[in-house]
């Protein structure tokens with residue numbers, strides 16, 4: 001889906017902020033410190049939580065951009081090829097970065113792929129809107145692993161082992177602490193979900209981005225404005241009609257919108273299906289936040305939205 005003007009403005013501000021942050025950080029980093037580049041900010045936040053000051057952690061993509069679509073500039077590619085390690089999501093998430101990541105791989109940069117160390121979720125039969133889109137048909141692999149704290153935990157554990165083997169850096173104490181915090185975060189969200197009536201645990205989103213969250217906490221994935229695992233796909237009039245039927249059948253009253261959801265489509269949907277649109281941040285970080293504030297904000301916005 002094409003980006004609207006509002007998004008470009010936000011991305012522009014995010015880029016300026018990121019560049020400023022990089023400048024400051026570069027000055028503060030002692031010489032010889034190894035650099036880890038995570039492909040997107042939420043993943044970068046998780047890596048930072050694990051490694052602390054043992055590495056210099058950066059995100060390739062500025063906060064506010066769309067990880068499915070964002071393409072690195074020549075300067076970004078140069079930074080990627082100079083990294084000591086690139087931490088990517090994989091499972092087809094980084095659509096716009098694929099060529100650049102291949103380039104870095106060929107240049108000999110080490111890679112850690114989070115998606116290779118988790119139990120990958122597959123689109124279930126009858127989930128959402130039936131589609132021939134290879135990104136959405138039953139069995140397709142879902143890349144949105146960061147929306148479930150325990151899936152993040154699996155990736156963190158594997159990364160700690162990788163960093164020990166690769167660089168001899170022992171992060172076992174930090175890793176055990178982070179694991180405990182992720183388990184506690186999961187319990188905290190589960191507690192909030194438990195208070196939500198069963199018949200409200202239904203999700204309609206911009207694209208199919210909350211699969212891991214839904215799987216962990218027992219939400220039904222009713223459908224999406226763009227019936228795909230990526231915001232790169234396009235919704236159609238037929239999709240929208242099908243979605244309206246599903247919204248009615250499931251007595252859904254709230255639609256969660258995210259980056260890349262067309263405001264015009266939403267307006268039509270809200271009017272015709274009589275639903276309220278609630279904006280949630282599924283792919284980007286809150287200002288000055290860490291992974292924990294990201295996930296708490298996301299869970300709270302979903303639960304409050306459904307409980308209104």
Ligand SMILES: [Zn+2]
Nearest residue numbers: 209229230231
């Ligand atoms: Zn997505």
